Amino acid sequence: DMGGHDTYMHKEISEQAEAVDRVLRGRIDDRFATVHLGGLNLEPGEARRVRRIKILGCGTSYHAGQIGAQLIEELARIPADAEPASEFRYRNPVVDPDTLYVAVSQSGETYDVLAAVQELKRKGARVLGIVNVVGSAIAREADGGTYVHAGPEVCVVSTKCFTNTVVAFALLALHLGRIRDLSVADGKRIIDGLRRLPGQIDEILKTEPEIKQLAKQYADARSMLFIGRVRGYPVAREASLKLKEVSYIHAEAYPASELKHGPLALIEPAMPTVAIVPDDDLLEKNRAAMEEIKARSGRILAVAHQVQEKADHTIVVPKNEDELDPILMGIPLQLFAYHTALALGRDIDKPRNLAKSVTVE
Ligand code: F6R
Secondary structure, three states: OOOOOOOOHHHHHHHHHHHHHHHHHHOOOOOOOEEEEOOOOOOOHHHHOOOOOEEEEOOOHHHHHHHHHOOOOOOHOEEEEEEEEHHOOOOOOOOOOOOOEEEOOOOOOHHHHHHHHHHHHHOEEEEEEEOOOOOOOOHHOEEEEEEOOOEEEOOOOOHHHHHHHHHHHHHHHHHHHOOOOOOOOHHHHHHHHHHHHHHHHHHHHHHHHHHHHHHHHOOOOOOOEEOOOOOOHHHHHHHHOOOOOOOHHHEEEEEHHHHHOOOOOOOOOOEEEEEEEOOOOHHHHHHHHHHHOOOOOOOEEEEEEEOOOOOOOOEEEEOHHHHHHHHHOHHHHHHHHHHHHHOOOOOOOOOOOOOOOOOOO
């Protein structure tokens, strides 16, 4: 049942405020400025002994994991990184007893992720799951974890589950941070930010008519560049994946800091750039990158907290706490990918050559 929407993708994008509300519900502890994640199965003493966190997933879940790793580093100050599970399992990884492994999956059935979890368990590692489908293979195989409560996702490309997975990582990061060195004041600040998300998502969704117009203007591109820095970079990667999956326009994501090391050579009017420009301590750096692109006659669409003079167009999104900004900045670009695909007449819910769960290698 599409509930009045033409596609599941559109329905699922539109459901994100309620979905985020669900992942937060019943978990916030205002008294201790923390959150409780019932199924984590990680005692405070164990949480304090974790020296590293390694996040594994594929596709969109891997990108959610990249934002998750940054959230964990920022809020819990535990070194963390994300890697495609499909690569990890083939490189005879060093499995370290002080590392906590986190497997991320919407379906909970992705074969490469499941195989990585099984290999880790076989070597005695502790593995948590951040999974959407309750009772799925990865959820069952993990030692503990949390469900992301995005609800059923039918469209082959992931949208609402991406957002909820990132929020689930913010909860895990806050939980670990408050067991370690995150202050009460910072815990409260993040909780307030989390509570603002559903309302801010609704604000973004209201700008859909504008985004639809922009998508029509960029739908003639043969290829697009997506750039961001630090918090913005995984957002750029996910937005680029979304665009290529549903519109079949080639898209490539690059750290804005790497432009001079190669991709500037591609810039011309037929190669537009989408720039993720949060209002944080890297704002000036991002503005300088846009200037470089403009100087080479590149078209720029910015996603930012205020209108960007250097860009041809800006999609303005509401500001949250710096750490939580990536959660919101990807949402208008889901709509951008959707409307680009619609303008090009693509089969949005079932892109060619793709399957919802990849249960084979
Ligand atoms: C992208 C997409 C895929 C999945 C990937 C992992 O829109 O849908 O990249 O994210 O196949 O799937 P899960 O999360 O089910 O493990």
